[in-house]
Amino acid sequence: MLKIQDIRELIKAIDQSSIEEFKYEQEGTKVTLRKERKVTEQVQAQPLVVQQPAVAQAPEQAAPVQQAHPEQQVKQEAPVVAKDENLHKITAPMVGTFYAAPSPDSPNYVKVGDKVKNDSVVCIVEAMKLMNELEAEISGEIVEILVENGQLVEYGQELFLVKPE
Structure with missing residues (x-):
């Protein structure tokens, strides 16, 4: 076996x-x-319209701002966590379901800010009815949890970011 x-x-x-x-x-x-077959799709790039910041002018002299097409507008998103090259990524070793706790009524193994050791269990990935405990494999602090409890994860998908000690 x-x-x-x-x-x-x-x-x-x-x-x-x-x-x-x-x-x-x-x-x-x-x-x-x-293996999942990767399908590549060719997409024709369209020029991106970027609006220049308006120079401070008197209200009567302000030029009207032209709106770009909705698909061409630049979206501003709130930064999640500053990505640091020194962060260790704990990845899924297999395809399965991510569980943050050993049972639904138990507390999560780890949360953001927790200190872990290389042998600390950080989650469970269930695959084929087998519960596989994942260890941190590094000592440090959990900076970000990248998946939700009960979420299906793929092989190699990043699950946690850890700041090494």
């Missing part, structure tokens, strides 16, 4: 190869791994 570490190694090996699908069967246990 395959151990979870064996499955993780298989996933990594298949991800780095050109294999599209892998099937394994032993003693009634079946494992099938498939």
Whole structure:
């Protein structure tokens, strides 16, 4: 029977190869791994209209501001967290469902600001009815949690950002 570490190694090996699908069967246990096909779509770029800040003028001399098409307007979004190259990313080792706590009525394993050690459990990823505890693999402080409880996660998807000690 395959151990979870064996499955993780298989996933990594298949991800780095050109294999599209892998099937394994032993003693009634079946494992099938498939790569998601990436479809590239060509999009024709349209010029972006950027509005220049208005120079302070008397109200009667102010020029009317032209509106760009809605799809061409520049959207201002609030910054989530300043991305720091020194942050460690804890990623999903497999496809599954992310759980922040061991059970629905238990507190989350970690929250933003918590200190973790390399062997601290930070979440569970459920795959094929198996609950896989993920460890931090680094000592530091949880800076950001990038997924929601109960969310489906993909292999390699970033789950946490950790500021190393």
